[in-house]
Amino acid sequence: MGGGSTVVGPIPSEDAKAVQFVVPIDSAGEVKQIVKELRGVVQASAPAGMQTFVTGPAGLTADLVSAFAGIDGILLLVALGAVFLILLIVYRSLLLPIAVLFTSVFALCAAILLVFGMAKLGWIQLNGQSQGILSILVIGAATDYALLYVARFREALTHTTNRTAAALTAWKAAWEPIVASGATVIIALLCLLFSDLNSNKALGPVAAAGILCSLIAALTLLPAMMALLGRAAFWPFRPKLLPETEREPEYVTGLEGQKGLWRATGSLVSRRPRTVWIASVLLLLVASTGVLQLKANGVPQTDVILTASNAVDGQDALARHFDAGSGSPAVIVADEAKAQEVLDRTKATDGVGDAYLLAEGGVPIIAGAPAAPGAPAAPTAPAVRDGKVLINATLNYAADSNEAESVVVALRQELKKIDDGALVGGVTATALDTNTTAQRDLITIIPVVLAVILIILMLLLRSVLAPVLLVASVVLSYAAAMGVSAFVFNHVFGFPGADATVPLFGFVFLVALGVDYNIFLMSRVREESIKHGTRPGILRGLGVTGGVITSAGVVLAATFAALSVIPIMFLVQLAFIVAFGVLLDTILVRSLLVPALAYDIGPRIWWPSKLGRPETDAAARALPAAPQPEAADAVIR
Secondary structure (H helix, E strand, O other): OOOOOOOEEEEEOOOOOOEEEEOOOOOOOOHHHHHHHHHHHHHHHOOOOOOOOOOHHHHHHHHHHHHHOOHHHHHHHHHHHHHHHHHHHHHOOOHHHHHHHHHHHHHHHHHHHHHHHHHHOOOOOOOHHHHHHHHHHHHHHHHHHHHHHHHHHHHHHOOOOOHHHHHHHHHHHHHHHHHHHHHHHHHHHHHHHHOOOHHHHHHHHHHHHHHHHHHHHHHOHHHHHHHHHHHHHHOOOOOOOOOHHHOOOOOOOOOOOOOOHHHHHHHHHHHOHHHHHHHHHHHHHHHHHHHHHOOOOOOOHHHHEOOOOHHHHHHHHHHHHOOOOOOOOEEEEEEHHHHHHHHHHHHHOOOEEEEEEEOHHHOEEOOOOOOOOOOOOOOOOOOOEOOEEEEEEEEOOOOOOHHHHHHHHHHHHHHHOOOOOOEEEOHHHHHHHHHHHHHHHHHHHHHHHHHHHHHHHHHHHOOOHHHHHHHHHHHHHHHHHHHHHHHHHHHOOOOOOOOOOHHHHHHHHHHHHHHHHHHHHHHHHHHHHHHHOHHHHHHHHHHHHHHHHHHHHHHHHHHHHHHHHOOEHHHHHHHHHHHHHHHHHHHHHHHHHHHHHHHHHHHHHHOOOHHHOHHHOHHHHHOOOOOOHHHHHHHHO
């Protein structure tokens, strides 16, 4: 059988109810195929009624790969179906949703080609996780950028009958926030290159390539289609040409011309700005306390797969009948001259059930072990490579448990006293090192991402204060989303914990994508503030962007929620965190907190630019001066 090696066993259990075989697998082989063949052979050879399992690292890996197999098509169909339904509701048009989705699919095809090229050149390593996130991210981001452009195009059509001129006007108005938004997400994703985990490093360029293609498609293909379609894109509810006197109305309060939900929201923000933003902050702070319940220090490998798994069932059987860690021993590399001393110290370490040297073919050297009938004599000399030998240590605990990780830590400390070059590896050690590295990445990458986003916002808004407040609001929103997610994971879904990379991925996606909506809002607010003054500009910006940003948030939440169709705990958790976090950011932070805080601060929000000075504020120039206290006092007398 391809990839197989010397079979060790049968090894009977002490309760005489199970027997174990150990089959080393060549790492160069196709693990999924080898495990499939093994399961077929074992099942065919076993007596009727006997349960058989192929488990251990190879079995779990094969089942994990199978969980991803064939899911790309289903994932894409679910995401596209959800987006199409939302766009139908938003636009009440059939042609426009098709044009927007065509743009998204075009961007995805371009991204796949770009990623394939990078993989072929050896720049990145692809995996199922990256591929699934790529399709979701591209569909969501491209649709968001398309929604922003279409909103400006529809607005331009109310000012002209020339569809080409309208498409060009919309492009001039939309390119800056779209490019700023895309650049923010791209750079934030590329910050994953600072990670010490290869899986994180791979995801950064893959996702960044997807955002780049989304951005380009939204600024090239979509405008071209809109220039061809014109008003027909919105059929049957085509935008009407406004009379010239209504095209550039003067705003005093910023609520002129608005109606419905966004007029009510703007009215609330303008009447009680301080109450609104303080209440919003308190609500987010309360939700953030749930972060204390987040158990993001890794989960047992047997809990990663959420569907039925032969390997997971096999691990349970191993734990019942053998030493809990027998299927996934710790592997120790030691100097040949110190092999016996290292072996003795390993056996004496608390938590180690047994340990033995390995001969050629991975066969254990066990003193006094009887050979199976017809099998060659048991080996007595260990295999030596470059002066090093291998030792397998069977732990008393399940390989993916916290107790097993503690034993690995103890082994490393003890063996270093004997052999400075001794290495302790295996499934448990890999999980321990991965979790430790992921937690270190969180501390390293978060400040870099925040600094990058802050700089981009400062360049876009020509301000210092506004970007600082926007970044702070998004960080608070992220903390609240993680707090609520921790509560849901622990008490609703009943998950045993979360992968150590979940907080980092959640942060990168939520903060980068959350800033997107603030960019859409505040870039329009700045545009309106230059014309009409800061406070009217805030209400005007909130009103004209409210519908499109909320729609974009719902679309992005729906696309990320589609990740939950993949039965992998990490992706289900990431789907919930991003979907919930995006909705929270869209509905509460962008609609209430940011506008209310900016309205309360007033023109100073643009500090230190000229727009932040009261004497240059358009509203201050346009409105009559308020009565002075002395004058009012004179009237009373």
